[in-house]
Each structure stands twice: as structure tokens, then as C-alpha cells.
Amino acid sequence: MHRFYHPDIEHMQALPEEESKHCVRVLRLVEGDEIEVVDGRGNLYRCRIVMAHPKRCCLEIVATQHVPPHWGHKIVIAVAPPKNIDRIEDMADRVTEMGVDRIVPLLCNNSERKVLKTERLRKILVAAMKQSLKATLPVLDEMTPLGTLLAEPFAGDKYIAYIDPSLPREQRKDFAREYVPGHNTMIVIGPEGDFSPAEIEAALKAGFTPVSLGQSRLRTETAAMWAVAACHAIDQREKLIKQH
Known part of the structure; x- marks a missing residue:
């Protein structure tokens, strides 16, 4: 599953323009496809595309998982x-x-x-x-x-x-x-x-x-x-x- 980044995905539920372009124009993903989004703070979101627009790819969060760093210390x-x-x-x-x-x-x-x-x-x-x-x-x-x-x-x-x-x-x-x-x-x-x-x-x-x-x-x-x-x-x- 393709992975993307948005630091505030939980509230925005849409990819930023650069990530949207990569998702829709480069990878050619469409409505109904599922992707992964990480927020950089250890949270992984499984999302479904609800509007595949290259400037604003809108998502529905399907599941959320916390994935802490595997090394377990700083x-x-x-x-x-x-x-x-x-x-x-x-x-x-x-x-x-x-x-x-x-x-x-x-x-x-x-x-x-x-x-x-x-x-x-x-x-x-x-x-x-x-x-x-x-x-x-x-x-x-x-x-x-x-x-x-x-x-x-x-x-x-x-x-x-x-x-x-x-x-x-x-x-x-x-x-x-x-x-x-x-x-x-x-x-x-x-x-x-x-x-x-x-x-x-x-x-x-x-x-x-x-x-x-x-x-x-x-x-x-x-x-x-x-x-x-x-x-x-x-x-x-x-x-x-x-x-x-």
C-alpha cells in the first residue's frame, strides 16, 4: 500500500498539494483506493480516497494505529x-x-x-x-x-x-x-x-x-x-x- 505524509491528517483529511499530485497523477490512484498516511508523530492512518483531485486528494480515515519507533529509546x-x-x-x-x-x-x-x-x-x-x-x-x-x-x-x-x-x-x-x-x-x-x-x-x-x-x-x-x-x-x- 502506498504511503503518504501529512502532519495534520486527522483534522484535514486531505493530502497536501504535492502529495495529492503524486497520488493522483503519478500513481494514478482513484476514488475507492486505499492508502496509508503518517503524521510524523508515530501515527499511521489507513485511508480511502473519496475525491481524487491532483491539487487536493480528499480522504476518509478507515483505521488508525500507533507505530512507535522500533528502537525504543532516543x-x-x-x-x-x-x-x-x-x-x-x-x-x-x-x-x-x-x-x-x-x-x-x-x-x-x-x-x-x-x-x-x-x-x-x-x-x-x-x-x-x-x-x-x-x-x-x-x-x-x-x-x-x-x-x-x-x-x-x-x-x-x-x-x-x-x-x-x-x-x-x-x-x-x-x-x-x-x-x-x-x-x-x-x-x-x-x-x-x-x-x-x-x-x-x-x-x-x-x-x-x-x-x-x-x-x-x-x-x-x-x-x-x-x-x-x-x-x-x-x-x-x-x-x-x-x-x-
């Missing part, structure tokens, strides 16, 4: 966007497919990108949510100074990933070992030039655990995807162990 990824916008868009798409609750674009001392327009990114998140059959849309923050994020209260485990040249690789804490399955988790990843010493010091004072993301030197967006994938892989492994 995953927040905060990352300094690279200069190439395609790379941050690809990252946002992939982590939404995997499952994440919030994406925070960071402004750091060494950031190459100082400004980020989030309108297109939000459309990418919506498409990824629908494609991966989720009902919850990640929160996308505006560009946020690192200091602002560090000052936020967060009920969970906080990690900052960076390269500490003063420590031999074998002495660095590995995120895959430090991560606690099922805990609310925030992972902070810096720009391509890494965090400044002052930023690292501020993060450690704010209670962040310093971690490494494995043996390879990763691009910023790759590091973000690696971290989110690691959370889900470790969570899934823990669930399978408990089942046996």
Missing part, C-alpha cells in the same frame, strides 16, 4: 555539516532510514559550512521516513552552535567522537564498547578539521564521554552514519541474546 546525532551539501543530505537520508529521533547540524570553530538551509533537508527526511515504512519523523534542528548543545540537559548517555593524537589508538575508548544498548544516546561528531582543543575540553566538562569510531579515518557524514548503524546493530544483537 538516538540523537549531532554533526557539523561538511562543505559539500550533497554529503549532508545523503547522511540525513541514511540515518533516517536506519532510525534516529533528532538530527542537530553543528556549528563548530573549524566548521567549513557556516549556514545550512533546512527546508530541502526536511523534505529528504520525509521521503526517507516514508520509504523505510516509519511513522515518526526525526526532529531537524537549525544550525546550532556547539556550546548551545553542550549546555542542553539530556537524560541519557553522551558521547563525543574525535581523534586524540596524544593517545595511542589502542588506548582510545571505542564507541562500540562504551555504548549501552537501550539507553538514550547522543553522539556528537565534529567537522572535517575536527573539534578544537577548547571545544573538546568543554564537552568533557559537560559530561560527554570521548570515543573513537573504529580503526578507519572517516569522513564526517560517514562517521555519523557509522555511529547510528552501530547503535542499531548493538541493540538488535542484545534483543536476540535476550530472546535466547
